[in-house]
Amino acid sequence: MRAIPLARVGVRPPSEIGAAVIGSGFIGTVHVEALRRLGVPVHGILGSSPDRAAQRARQLGLPRGYGSLAELLADDRVEIVHVTSPNHLHHPQVLEILEAGRHVVCEKPLAMTADESAELVECAARSGKVNAVNFNIRFYPLNQHAHELVASGELGDVRLVTGRYFQDWLLLETDWNWRLEPDRGGALRAVGDIGSHWLDLATFITGQRITSVMADLATFIPTRRQPSGPVETFSTERSTETVERQIATEDTAAILIRFENGARGSVAISQLSPGRKNSLQYEVDGSSAAAFWDSEQPDQLWIGHRDRPNEILIRNPALMGPAGQAAAALPAGHVEGFADTFRALFRAIYADVGNGGPTENPGYPTFAEGHDEMLVNDAVAASARDGRWTDVARAPIARPMVAAGEDGR
Numbered sequence: 001m002r003a004i005p006l007a008r009v010g011v012r013p014p015s016e017i018g019a020a021v022i023g024s025g026f027i028g029t030v031h032v033e034a035l036r037r038l039g040v041p042v043h044g045i046l047g048s049s050p051d052r053a054a055q056r057a058r059q060l061g062l063p064r065g066y067g068s069l070a071e072l073l074a075d076d077r078v079e080i081v082h083v084t085s086p087n088h089l090h091h092p093q094v095l096e097i098l099e100a101g102r103h104v105v106c107e108k109p110l111a112m113t114a115d116e117s118a119e120l121v122e123c124a125a126r127s128g129k130v131n132a133v134n135f136n137i138r139f140y141p142l143n144q145h146a147h148e149l150v151a152s153g154e155l156g157d158v159r160l161v162t163g164r165y166f167q168d169w170l171l172l173e174t175d176w177n178w179r180l181e182p183d184r185g186g187a188l189r190a191v192g193d194i195g196s197h198w199l200d201l202a203t204f205i206t207g208q209r210i211t212s213v214m215a216d217l218a219t220f221i222p223t224r225r226q227p228s229g230p231v232e233t234f235s236t237e238r239s240t241e242t243v244e245r246q247i248a249t250e251d252t253a254a255i256l257i258r259f260e261n262g263a264r265g266s267v268a269i270s271q272l273s274p275g276r277k278n279s280l281q282y283e284v285d286g287s288s289a290a291a292f293w294d295s296e297q298p299d300q301l302w303i304g305h306r307d308r309p310n311e312i313l314i315r316n317p318a319l320m321g322p323a324g325q326a327a328a329a330l331p332a333g334h335v336e337g338f339a340d341t342f343r344a345l346f347r348a349i350y351a352d353v354g355n356g357g358p359t360e361n362p363g364y365p366t367f368a369e370g371h372d373e374m375l376v377n378d379a380v381a382a383s384a385r386d387g388r389w390t391d392v393a394r395a396p397i398a399r400p401m402v403a404a405g406e407d408g409r
């Protein structure tokens with residue numbers, strides 16, 4: 001295994017790289033806080049309206065709320081823009097940002113369709129700018145470590161990859177969010193919103209792309225009650241005035257998977273599993289050992305053996321490989337969680353920004369990988385529609401994923 005690039009700092013450190021954030025909701029706030037931990041000057045925030053941006057800027061202690069994307073891009077101090085707006089805005093906003101010559105970090109899913117994400121890959125490549133997709137779950141230190149375990153052959157040949165991503169915040173017919181509107185969230189909902197994380201993570205951990213899928217999607221709540229006013233993500237407040245809405249997107253998905261090395265897999269995805277707030281689990285069964293991880297116990301990695309006792313690795317920089325070490329911020333026993341993954345991912349991204357552009361094999365998820373995940377989503381949708389196994393339709397021009405162990409991680 002080669003030395004890892006993740007802990008690199010670019011020629012210019014993060015404290016000299018100006019940023020701005022689009023979106024000030026649930027995840028925009030997490031972006032701002034992670035950037036502050038790295039010492040990045042966040043010059044301002046763009047919201048759904050100038051008033052909202054100004055109000056959120058005050059609440060977050062930021063210098064200003066921008067009135068428009070044009071105003072944000074006219075701020076010469078901003079070298080990189082983080083896009084955390086609802087999904088339908090990713091494509092137009094990222095295009096404008098790249099055309100204005102800025103680096104960009106975009107939330108998942110990268111776009112609404114694979115056609116859109118393909119255009120973003122091309123535009124980013126032409127621009128020569130850093131382009132990253134916020135698949136932050138890769139950056140739990142133990143997931144970086146699991147990637148290294150597989151890459152170094154510790155688990156043997158990967159044979160079976162199973163798991164789930166369950167939440168319960170859309171369990172009731174009165175639960176509402178923009179993700180339920182296909183023109184803002186996309187044609188796939190549970191798969192696009194949270195399944196995208198699991199599918200990306202399975203690919204990252206194993207170093208194997210998904211080649212075909214067999215998917216069964218279900219909508220258990222075909223009619224929901226949309227509140228008349230706006231709703232915060234993960235909000236549990238109930239509105240008294242509601243409008244009935246028909247829902248066509250899936251509440252749950254069950255997907256069988258084939259990987260390019262012949263490994264098999266399955267994942268269940270749900271936004272209405274009572275009690276499961278944010279439970280992503282995976283197990284990778286190899287020919288000599290297995291690894292299991294659960295996002296609700298993120299500092300523990302179970303490692304299974306046939307002929308000796310199983311192990312539980314508690315996250316510990318002293319016991320992990322270089323990538324796991326680079327992603328960790330705290331010593332063992334001082335639990336790291338969701339927000340810490342943003343800091344670790346941004347540190348890797350900002351090293352490239354500090355060097356002026358992406359390295360050949362970036363140590364973070366790029367638009368090419370965000371696009372690949374969109375292609376898997378397309379295959380999931382087509383499989384569910386047609387009721388049969390469906391291959392992931394990769395165009396020959398698509399940049400190949402970096403094989404495990406070849407990217408220096």
Ligand SMILES: NC(=O)c1ccc[n+]([C@@H]2O[C@H](COP(=O)([O-])OP(=O)(O)OC[C@H]3O[C@@H](n4cnc5c(N)ncnc54)[C@H](O)[C@@H]3O)[C@@H](O)[C@H]2O)c1
Nearest residue numbers: 023024025026027028046047048084085086087107108233
């Ligand atoms: N990586 C993760 O773990 C993770 C977690 C949650 C959400 N996300 C992604 O982040 C994005 C936002 O999700 P969220 O949960 O924060 O949603 P949210 O509804 O909490 O926040 C969205 C924000 O976008 C703003 N906005 C709306 N229209 C805008 C416009 N025209 N210009 C600028 N801002 C605008 C809203 O004011 C709001 O502040 C989605 O793409 C989602 O998939 C990623």
